[in-house]
Amino acid sequence: MGELKLQMNMDEYLPLRDVVFNTLRQGILTGELKPGERLMEIHLADRLGVSRTPIREAIRMLELEGLVTMIPRRGAEVARISRQDIRDVLEVRLVLDSLATKLACERITEDQKEELRSAAAGFESATGSGDVTLIAQADVRFHDVILAASHNRRLIQMVNNLAERIYRYRLEYIKDSANYQRLIEEHSKIMDCVINGDEGSACIAAEIHIVNQEKVMLNM
């Protein structure tokens, strides 16, 4: 069993359960905790230097988030993701991203338009750096701006949740530099449509963006 490098960020003044939640979440998203790996309360408690109580509560939260699976009287394990799961997620994401883009066309503020331009430029320059983490962050930021511009909290929450579940696979996608040029163009197209309020084209561009992603991710 490999030693986990889980390290809690105690800076923030949050309930321990939230700190643990964020820590475990991060561990799962980065792949430090692998699918199928058991999450044993005592071990985690020892490693993170807290008692079992906050660990348990954090695990309950991760369960609802879909990142861990509970087996009664056996404990929790990091959720395994099947090909079918990815298909299901992307199928839903297609329409939700499309909706977000459409709503963004109607509701985006001037500030957000500026933010969007900045995010698109940031992504393009990030691809130049070759730093995968940086690129992933820039990509997330671009999508976050559009989501925020939809001004629909429920939608934002749901899309973020979906994105989280397939984050690891999306990372693989981001790693492949063969996709960069296309991604940049797709972002650019989406941005133009949203800024000009061209709903129809914006939706189509957003859908193409997801479909391309789907094609690559399902071949991994």
Added chain:
Amino acid sequence: MGELKLQMNMDEYLPLRDVVFNTLRQGILTGELKPGERLMEIHLADRLGVSRTPIREAIRMLELEGLVTMIPRRGAEVARISRQDIRDVLEVRLVLDSLATKLACERITEDQKEELRSAAAGFESATGSGDVTLIAQADVRFHDVILAASHNRRLIQMVNNLAERIYRYRLEYIKDSANYQRLIEEHSKIMDCVINGDEGSACIAAEIHIVNQEKVMLNM
């Protein structure tokens, strides 16, 4: 403070946290626990005859489900639902129900077609009974069949979660017998399209169904 009639169903052999979760969930959905009402751990523990631990875990789960709101160092309260929340939820539901209906057209099995006919008939006869609970159940069943026919687990889970959040308001909608005839016709239309695999018309019918609901619900 009114006496709650919360009663746990101990028949099932489940972890207490799940029993508590279901109990509180039911209480919130039926309106027995009202929006804004504080959920105090000790009181609930006493009332339900368990310790604080399962109560806390159940509350963490309800929080992620969106049914309760946590205020740090103050505890939990039943989530308040704003007009904007309802708008947001219905905006998302529109596209998700539309997607579910489209997928159902492609993937529905023969057994499910039969089930769908039965559910539609059941709803029509339920409206005759005048029993609101019965009608609501029949309505849920109809939608569940279509959801199941989408064969997309993530979608099923998400739509159910959305539906849950506005259940109380939907109930009000169901109460008004002025809507029955229209509901029956809408169901019938959706059913026909799904069974015949007519995706385009099915989506439109599903969307009309939600839009009508939205109109009424936002006027309450």
Added chain:
DNA sequence: ACTTTGTTTTTTGTATACACTTGAAAAAAA
């Protein structure tokens, strides 16, 4: 060698104790 049974260990499920915050009430001062 193989199955079955008994025992031990590990791990979860639940209860409870204690510390710390916060809000409110009561008491004292202006």
Added chain:
DNA sequence: TTTTTTTCAAGTGTATACAAAAAACAAAGT
């Protein structure tokens, strides 16, 4: 009477103890 301070009660946050279940392992019988 009003304001401020103090005290106290109520409630959450966290740790820990104990019980019960499941899994792993060993031993005995076939």
